[in-house]
Structure formats: C-alpha cells, structure tokens
Amino acid sequence: MLRLLKQERLLVLAFAVCLVAYVTEHAVLEGGQLVSAIAAAALVVVIILASTRVAYHAEVLAHKVGDPYGTMILTLSAVAVEVLILAIMMSSTSSPTLVRDTIYSAVMLDINGILGLAALLGGLRHGEQDYNDDSSRTYSVMILTAMGISMLVPEFIPAAKWHYYSAFTICAMIALYAVFLKMQVGPHSYFFSYTYPRTRPAVGGGPPPEKEAEQEPAAVSIGVILVGVLIIGFLAEFMSAFLNTGLEGTGAPPALMAVVVAAISAAPEIMTALRAALRNRMQSVVNIALGASLSTVILTVPIMEAIALYSGQPFIMAMSPVQTVMVAITLVVAAINLNDGQTNAIEGMTHFVLFATFVMLTMLGL
Numbered sequence: 001m002l003r004l005l006k007q008e009r010l011l012v013l014a015f016a017v018c019l020v021a022y023v024t025e026h027a028v029l030e031g032g033q034l035v036s037a038i039a040a041a042a043l044v045v046v047i048i049l050a051s052t053r054v055a056y057h058a059e060v061l062a063h064k065v066g067d068p069y070g071t072m073i074l075t076l077s078a079v080a081v082e083v084l085i086l087a088i089m090m091s092s093t094s095s096p097t098l099v100r101d102t103i104y105s106a107v108m109l110d111i112n113g114i115l116g117l118a119a120l121l122g123g124l125r126h127g128e129q130d131y132n133d134d135s136s137r138t139y140s141v142m143i144l145t146a147m148g149i150s151m152l153v154p155e156f157i158p159a160a161k162w163h164y165y166s167a168f169t170i171c172a173m174i175a176l177y178a179v180f181l182k183m184q185v186g187p188h189s190y191f192f193s194y195t196y197p198r199t200r201p202a203v204g205g206g207p208p209p210e211k212e213a214e215q216e217p218a219a220v221s222i223g224v225i226l227v228g229v230l231i232i233g234f235l236a237e238f239m240s241a242f243l244n245t246g247l248e249g250t251g252a253p254p255a256l257m258a259v260v261v262a263a264i265s266a267a268p269e270i271m272t273a274l275r276a277a278l279r280n281r282m283q284s285v286v287n288i289a290l291g292a293s294l295s296t297v298i299l300t301v302p303i304m305e306a307i308a309l310y311s312g313q314p315f316i317m318a319m320s321p322v323q324t325v326m327v328a329i330t331l332v333v334a335a336i337n338l339n340d341g342q343t344n345a346i347e348g349m350t351h352f353v354l355f356a357t358f359v360m361l362t363m364l365g366l
Contacts, residue, residue, distance in 0.1 A: 013046065029245055040239050081229060083299065084233045100151060108330065109263065110289045112351045114289045119277065121277055126280045132191060139291065151327075152319065166305045173301050329354065
C-alpha cells in the first residue's frame with residue numbers, strides 16, 4: 001500500500017489540494033478576483049497532474065489489450081474527464097456556448113495541436129513516418145459527419161423546434177458510434193493498427209512502455225483511473241467557482257473557459273502522442289489525435305444534449321463563422337495530409353500553424 005501511495009503521489013497531492021480547496025473555498029472567493037484567479041490557475045495545474053496519472057494507467061491498460069482496444073481506453077478516459085469537467089462547469093456558468101466552444105477547442109487541440117506537433121517533431125527525427133491510412137480516412141469522415149450534424153445543421157433549426165432536433169442528434173450520435181465501435185473492434189479492426197518492420201529503442205533510455213505495462217496489475221490501473229476521475233471531478237467543481245470569480249469583469253475572451261476544459265483533457269494525450277512520435281509510432285499518434293477528436297464530438301454531444309432536454313434549456317451548438325472556417329480548413333488539410341500512409345515535418349508544420357491561428361483567434365475573442 002505504501003508503495004502504491006508513493007507511486008501515486010500526484011493523486012495523493014490532488015486529494016490533499018481538494019481538501020484544502022473545500023476548507024478555504026469561501027475565504028478564497030471573498031478574497032477577490034486576484035486570489036480567485038490564482039487559486040483557479042493552481043487547481044488547473046493540479047488537475048492536469050492528476051490527469052497524467054489517469055492517462056498513464058489508461059496507457060498501461062492500452063498496452064495490455066493492444067490496438068484498437070488500447071486507443072479506445074486512452075481516448076475514452078480523456079473524454080470522461082472532459083465531460084465530467086464540462087458538466088460541472090455548466091452548472092456554475094450561464095454561458096450557452098460553453099459546450100460548443102469546448103468541442104471546437106478540443107478538435108483544434110487534438111488535430112492541429114497534438115497531431116501537428118507530433119508529426120513535426122517525429123518528422124524532424126525520423127523523416128517520413130508510416131501509419132495505416134485506412135484509420136485516418138475513417139476517422140476524418142466520421143468527424144466531419146458528426147460535427148456537421150451536431151454543430152453546422154443546428155444553425156438552420158427554428159428555436160421553437162430545438163428539442164426535436166436535440167433528440168434526433170442524440171440518436172444519430174449513438175447510431176454513428178455504435179457502428180463505428182463495431183467496426184473498430186470487429187471485422188475492420190485492422191484499419192486502426194499498423195505492423196512496424198522493426199522496433200526502435202525508446203528515446204531517453206529506460207524500459208519501453210510495454211515492459212512497464214506488464215508489471216502493472218490491471219485491477220490497480222482500473223481502480224486508480226476511477227479514483228482519479230472522482231478526484232478530478234471535485235477539483236473541477238472548485239476550479240469552476242474560482243475561475244468564474246477570477247474572470248468576472250476582466251474582459252477575458254469568452255471562449256477562455258472552453259479552452260481551459262479542452263486543454264486539461266488534452267494535456268496527458270499530448271505527452272503520450274509525443275512519446276509515440278519520437279519512438280516512430282505514428283499509428284498511435286493518429287489514433288490518439290483523431291480518435292480523441294471523434295470521441296469528444298460523438299460522446300460529448302449526446303450527453304450534453306440530454307442534459308439540455310432534461311433541464312429544458314438549450315445550448316447554442318451551431319458554430320460561429322470563424323469556427324466553421326477553421327474546422328473546414330483543418331479537416332481539408334487533414335484529408336490531404338493523411339491520405340498516403342506517411343507523415344512528415346512539413347505536414348506537421350501545416351497543422352501546427354493552424355493551431356497557432358486558433359490560439360491567436362481565441363486571444364482576439366473570435
């Protein structure tokens with residue numbers, strides 16, 4: 001037990017911070033905007049650290065079961081954290097666009113940020129990196145369909161009939177994911193895997209993740225994931241309250257809270273994808289980046305739409321013109337770059353520039 005607590009010291013720290021936040025919540029809120037903003041920033045860091053442990057144990061389970069199940073575990077753990085934080089923040093904010101902006105931010109972070117940076121660094125180190133192009137095409141068309149149904153078409157739905165389309169969207173997302181899941185783990189599972197001709201040594205020395213995974217009991221990893229997500233949920237509740245107070249009247253970009261939620265869930269995936277790219281495992285990068293984008297859209301939308309139907313308060317899901325243009329450019333560039341089974345530094349740079357554009361537009365409040 002002591003060894004486990006020492007190994008999971010980041011989660012122990014997160015739990016301790018959670019207790020401190022519980023005891024000092026009123027004092028922090030009464031301290032004003034500056035104190036609340038500092039407290040919120042500190043909690044964001046702690047949540048990211050806790051998320052890395054959740055992602056690590058998800059990665060352990062992923063190595064044990066292999067692709068495509070491994071990728072599902074990695075992406076679903078990240079989406080679970082994102083949905084939990086988003087649901088908690090929705091209860092303490094009146095922003096009707098938080099769900100839309102979070103999904104949009106997550107897609108920009110996953111495809112342009114994670115994939116772009118990984119392909120750039122991996123390309124500079126290894127040159128052209130191979131992967132199964134069936135996976136990229138499947139992911140891309142699913143992302144386009146899911147975002148089109150849930151975030152483009154709602155622009156044309158009359159306000160008086162939003163609940164009908166929300167119910168349809170829930171059914172459509174569930175049907176899409178059910179078929180995709182059957183294909184991913186069934187007869188077309190080979191779409192999402194790639195057989196590498198040789199094994200390259202891990203960057204920085206030390207045992208590869210596969211060896212580390214063999215030493216970790218699956219039951220321990222499952223338990224840590226569940227406890228970690230629970231701790232993150234409590235931390236997110238305090239972070240949301242502090243962030244609302246800290247940003248009140250500051251003129252901060254409206255989408256900043258959405259970017260924070262997306263960044264928290266994407267942070268562990270970034271490290272996993274970069275390690276895979278530097279080990280010349282681009283298939284894992286593609287599965288993580290595109291799989292996380294698809295899971296974010298196809299799983300977050302029905303949950304949030306169900307909450308909207310239950311509460312009777314609709315969310316604004318239709319993307320703004322700028323968001324629509326950025327998503328369109330991103331998916332077109334991804335379709336061109338990811339159609340030949342190889343990535344390189346130039347392709348990575350194109351996506352990373354799009355990510356930088358997203359950051360700039362966010363800072364401009366667009």
